[in-house]
Amino acid sequence: MSHQPIMSHQRSHQEFERAKRLMPGGVNSPARAFGAVGCEPVFIASAEGARLRDIDGNRYIDYIGSWGPMILGHAHPAVTAAVESAARRGTSFGAPTVAESELAELIIAAVPSIEKVRLVNSGTEATMSAIRLARGFTGRPKIIKFAGCYHGHVDSLLVAAGSSAATHATPDSPGVTIGTSADTLVLEYNDSAALAETISRHGAQIAGVIVEPVVGNMGCVLPTREFLAALRSETARHGALLIFDEVMTGFRVAYGGAQSLFGITPHLTTLGKIVGGGLPVGAYGGRAEIMDHILPAGKVFQAGTLSGNPLATAAGIAMLKLLRDEPPYERLETLSKRLADGLTRAAAQAGVPHSVARMGSMMTLFFNPDPVTDWSVADRCDRAAYGRYFRAMLERGIYLPCSQFEALFVSSAHSEADIDTTIAAAKDAIK
Numbered sequence: 001m002s003h004q005p006i007m008s009h010q011r012s013h014q015e016f017e018r019a020k021r022l023m024p025g026g027v028n029s030p031a032r033a034f035g036a037v038g039c040e041p042v043f044i045a046s047a048e049g050a051r052l053r054d055i056d057g058n059r060y061i062d063y064i065g066s067w068g069p070m071i072l073g074h075a076h077p078a079v080t081a082a083v084e085s086a087a088r089r090g091t092s093f094g095a096p097t098v099a100e101s102e103l104a105e106l107i108i109a110a111v112p113s114i115e116k117v118r119l120v121n122s123g124t125e126a127t128m129s130a131i132r133l134a135r136g137f138t139g140r141p142k143i144i145k146f147a148g149c150y151h152g153h154v155d156s157l158l159v160a161a162g163s164s165a166a167t168h169a170t171p172d173s174p175g176v177t178i179g180t181s182a183d184t185l186v187l188e189y190n191d192s193a194a195l196a197e198t199i200s201r202h203g204a205q206i207a208g209v210i211v212e213p214v215v216g217n218m219g220c221v222l223p224t225r226e227f228l229a230a231l232r233s234e235t236a237r238h239g240a241l242l243i244f245d246e247v248m249t250g251f252r253v254a255y256g257g258a259q260s261l262f263g264i265t266p267h268l269t270t271l272g273k274i275v276g277g278g279l280p281v282g283a284y285g286g287r288a289e290i291m292d293h294i295l296p297a298g299k300v301f302q303a304g305t306l307s308g309n310p311l312a313t314a315a316g317i318a319m320l321k322l323l324r325d326e327p328p329y330e331r332l333e334t335l336s337k338r339l340a341d342g343l344t345r346a347a348a349q350a351g352v353p354h355s356v357a358r359m360g361s362m363m364t365l366f367f368n369p370d371p372v373t374d375w376s377v378a379d380r381c382d383r384a385a386y387g388r389y390f391r392a393m394l395e396r397g398i399y400l401p402c403s404q405f406e407a408l409f410v411s412s413a414h415s416e417a418d419i420d421t422t423i424a425a426a427k428d429a430i431k
């Protein structure tokens, strides 16, 4: 591996210079700028299966999969065909279509807690709307969230928000007023005692508790059984809504999301990423009695000009049917375990302090000797070591998340040979 020629990133460099003149930081979403890993982004020309190709002609084995959606690999023929055929019939009508009901039926059949669903355009819109609904339904103001969990860039949730926010050390963004964040209470993940204490103290004020049932946005962090049980019992006891943010875990850790694995039924669930098959889609849903508070059935306002548009629904339907009819989850488990074991061996062999966390096909190699259970532990990771690892892997043709605090994703398009190539690269790269 060490004899391979140095890659050229000349064209990416030129394009980044151009983009920086046109867009803030040269990007349309901050994590893409590679700022946290001390290098410049590569510009992607195309992707197929588990492979990315950049505009300098370099090829990479991809472990971000567009940050989650591409669980079956890039440019899956069935998804591409569905989008092409929908595009020929018109890209948006702003009027009801049969495809919206088809996607809704697939979601409702898949996710145990969802009886009715509303389609939106992003994960952020889904969480923003779910929070509004929780407040509208309960008539209460406050929301509990957990440090290191990211729920999109909703003002009231942009407090101790993991990944991009944490990496850029701006957990509270300028522009989010004290008034807005005052109704958000932040607790440490997996801290059942603090949850019980806070809910009993503020009980009648708390509209809902929003949580990533498996965290992807401070790196992969798993919930304890006790924490999951406390989430369910404490919200039930005090009449607060439990909101599972499954934008990342939905259709990823299992077809029915983390709630189907854990046997826990939240009141509301938010979805995104995989549910759109790579197009901009989000969704939120839950018990019919709660969802019927949304306009026009109820009074809680929420709308979207392009919501449920034909391209997005076509991609989502194609994706969910593939996942339902030929579930990739066993294969993903086998491949992902092989990768996690290999990365653990590579770090151990190099004598680097590390811990690896994994749930199905999402995982993180933490440059941290301790198992990461919450943000206070995650925050002690050696970010510089992660940056060196990231850059060395990129040069070896492995495209990892450009932050210690983002999970990597395996897709069903990865082969065992891809996994073994990746492990070999890691043995070479981790110093």
Ligand SMILES: *Cc1c(COP(=O)(O)O)cnc(C)c1O
Pocket (backbone or CB within 6 Å): 121, 122, 123, 124, 125, 127, 150, 151, 152, 153, 212, 216, 217, 245, 246, 247, 248, 272, 273, 282
């Ligand atoms: C990605 C993500 C979001 C935000 O989704 P966008 O489509 O980027 O707005 C919200 N919650 C979780 C858990 C996510 O991983």
